[in-house]
Amino acid sequence: MLRVMPTQVAKLARTDAGLSSALRISVMRLARRLRNERDARDDLSANHLAVLGTLSRHDTMTIGELAAAEKVQPPSMTRTVTSLCDKGLVRRTTHDSDRRVVVVSLTESAHAVIAESRRRKEAWLNHRLRELTPAERQTLRDAAPILERLSQA
Amino acid sequence: MLRVMPTQVAKLARTDAGLSSALRISVMRLARRLRNERDARDDLSANHLAVLGTLSRHDTMTIGELAAAEKVQPPSMTRTVTSLCDKGLVRRTTHDSDRRVVVVSLTESAHAVIAESRRRKEAWLNHRLRELTPAERQTLRDAAPILERLSQA
DNA sequence: TATTGTTATACTCTATAACTATA
């Protein structure tokens, strides 16, 4: 049985050489867990939810901008936006000065869906965090901004 | 512009209430980044790679066990295993005592593919970690086992 | 009968190529 157990992750992390491996394993596993915790009750696909999330961070975006942000090709984004439009979660309008451009924005009901989805995702994690010691929570508080910076690098 | 910036993550993390949100955001972002860093050069799909990874942690598994581990239905796993078999990455043998069961195991070439993929994924993170201060690396060293425990809860 | 895995079939998501409409 070659499975990497929690204690092995701690051991790995002790050296600079092992830190990268330990961090990758633990971050990927926790992310997978958080993702599954969400998927269980959401009726929107991961893809659709990602587009709503991106839109909520940018307010309005064009099809091209959305495609670039989600790293898909424009035809795929056309399809996704059409589907979200049918569900009443986004609005499509023509750009004021350039009529080739389609401007996409969230509807009120989308804001509610996003908030609810986020609330559910955090409920599970919140519960787990309350089971940690104050010192462990402090470590995570210190670590969060560093992890964030790594992701932006 | 509603985008959550690194400084906001640090601010969020200061309170117990905000820790869950800050941690979720930073972990999900770093995981996405790590995943993309891998996808860029791998010719195997994320799904195929996940199956190889699971097999490398368990040595031999049946189709049913693999389906359960990857949270897909048996017919989907049959398809995936057939494809990996065609690529020469896994072997299918019949179980000794129960001839309904298919036992799947990695080939030598799969071990090489897994090692190479893992090496690539870690190269990017390794480089980022060297840019941190020793104190920041220590914080991550402390955090890794806690993150791992959260994912197992 | 129950279980393990497969085949048949359909749906979703994605891609490339060819097209329309604006600029």
Add this chain to the structure above:
DNA sequence: TATAGTTATAGAGTATAACAATA
């Protein structure tokens, strides 16, 4: 001509339902 987006079409990946082989 070049650009933004769409339509047409095809290829993965997944699911459910029905089936075969074995227990």
